[in-house]
Amino acid sequence: MAHELxxxxxxxxxxxxxxxxxxxxxxxxxxxxxxxxxxxxxxKAILADLDNEAAxxxxxxxxxxxxxxxxxxxxDSIANVSQAIQLITKAVGLAEKAIGAAAKV
Amino acid sequence: xxxxxxxxxxxxxxxxxxSVTAGCTAIPTSRFDLLAESGESTxxxxxxxxxxxxxxxxxxxVVRARTKPLSEDVFKPGDLDLAPRLRLRQSTLExxxxxxxxxxxxxxxxxxxxxxxxxxxxxxxxxxLTAQLAPSDxxxxxxxxxxxxxxxxVGAEIVREKRIRALEKAMSRAQRDLVEVCSLVSHDVRExxxxxxxxxxxxxxxxxxxxxxxxxYARLVADRELAQILSEFKDLGDAxxxxxxxxxxxxxAHQETLQALETPERPREALKAxxxxxxxxxxxxQHVK
Numbered sequence: 001m002a003h004e005l006x007x008x009x010x011x012x013x014x015x016x017x018x019x020x021x022x023x024x025x026x027x028x029x030x031x032x033x034x035x036x037x038x039x040x041x042x043x044k045a046i047l048a049d050l051d052n053e054a055a056x057x058x059x060x061x062x063x064x065x066x067x068x069x070x071x072x073x074x075x076d077s078i079a080n081v082s083q084a085i086q087l088i089t090k091a092v093g094l095a096e097k098a099i100g101a102a103a104k105v
Numbered sequence: 106x107x108x109x110x111x112x113x114x115x116x117x118x119x120x121x122x123x124s125v126t127a128g129c130t131a132i133p134t135s136r137f138d139l140l141a142e143s144g145e146s147t148x149x150x151x152x153x154x155x156x157x158x159x160x161x162x163x164x165x166x167v168v169r170a171r172t173k174p175l176s177e178d179v180f181k182p183g184d185l186d187l188a189p190r191l192r193l194r195q196s197t198l199e200x201x202x203x204x205x206x207x208x209x210x211x212x213x214x215x216x217x218x219x220x221x222x223x224x225x226x227x228x229x230x231x232x233x234l235t236a237q238l239a240p241s242d243x244x245x246x247x248x249x250x251x252x253x254x255x256x257x258x259v260g261a262e263i264v265r266e267k268r269i270r271a272l273e274k275a276m277s278r279a280q281r282d283l284v285e286v287c288s289l290v291s292h293d294v295r296e297x298x299x300x301x302x303x304x305x306x307x308x309x310x311x312x313x314x315x316x317x318x319x320x321x322y323a324r325l326v327a328d329r330e331l332a333q334i335l336s337e338f339k340d341l342g343d344a345x346x347x348x349x350x351x352x353x354x355x356x357x358a359h360q361e362t363l364q365a366l367e368t369p370e371r372p373r374e375a376l377k378a379x380x381x382x383x384x385x386x387x388x389x390x391q392h393v394k
Contacts, residue, residue: 006296010303017310032314036169039307043185046300 005050005057008064009042009095015071016088022077027085034088041095050102060098063091132269133365137212140358144205147351148198154344155191158301161341162187164334165304168311187300194293197286201355204279208362211272269366276363284356294349298342305338 013035020031050057067087071078078084162182170179182188312331317324 003296006299010299010306013303013306017306020310021313032310033172035310036307039303040169040185042303043300046296046303047185047187047190 004052005060005064005095005098006042006045008061008068009038009045012064012068012071012088012091013038013042015068015073018073018075019071019078019084022075023081027081030085031088034085034092037092038088038095041092041099044099045095048099048102050098054098054101056094056098056101060091060094063087063094067091132212132265132272133362134209134213136358136362136365137209140355140362141202141205141209143351143355143358144198144202147348147355148195148202150344150348150351151195151198154341154348155195157337157341157344158191158297159188161301161304161334161337165308168308171311171315187297190293190297194290194297197290198352201283201286205355205359208272208276211268211275214268273363273366276359276366280356280360280363283359287352287356290352291349294345294352298345298349301338301341301345305335308334 016031016035016038020028020035023031067084067090070087071084163180166180166182173179309331312327315327317327
């Protein structure tokens, strides 16, 4: 079951899309790339048979929740862009591990 | 055997026929028709939706390839391929449709061949009996014909009862699995809808990123294409919702059909035929007294 992880990935992707729209230049392009990565991962999470009790799954959720909490609803541009990018990139990495672990099973 | 004994024989036979038909149940064949139709139409709807989802996945592949170097494989979905998942769900719905079709076949199959064989044997023995009784009396020889008609009505009821019991047994066993399978398919449909949402977001945001300038004609062309794609996503979303609802209705319809089998209903036509025959025999006996 991948329900919660896929949902959180999609939720973060949506917020990051808002950031891409609300920022310009390199920041916008970076957010845009991260959004595409998050959509990739969310689609993979739906297709994969994930173990929601695996440690990697829990860590991935924690990473996503931390990023979502920092960004908020992203209805405007945010002040600390670099920290947002750092948290999102970390969340992406953790989600990749969780999904990669399921693929190996 | 004398006339009194033969009359007793007729009465005993009639009592037996009446007792056998007392608990008889009609098969609600129209319900089985509807059940089979719903399985088939759900399968057809799924085939249509899944085929369109595969087509629109190609659009997403093109969008994903936007920032990648060109190659033969760049437009392939890779590990984001929906097709295997869709095939699996389609196969599941096919099994469901074939099961409901089989139920319909069992409910409606004409076992006339079996009835004919049994009624022929009993009619032959009844004729043999009447042949031993006052062969010159043509009223008694008519008893053989009446027996054959009764056997046909009774025999049909016996076969029908056996068929009903078989259907009840099979459907009772299948009900829980049916609920579980339909629930899984419905859950899957929701996940597919979530996947479609992600595809739409990706396509929309990428089209937005490369949208031509306001003054360019190319903008109208690109916007029109995006509008068509978004419209297709809307239709697919609605179709998936419909599919999810249709699948969830099947277990309830299956359960209702099973309950209709378990509720005894007098088959009016067969009973009328029996009553008519009984009246004929009653009149016959008034003549022979």
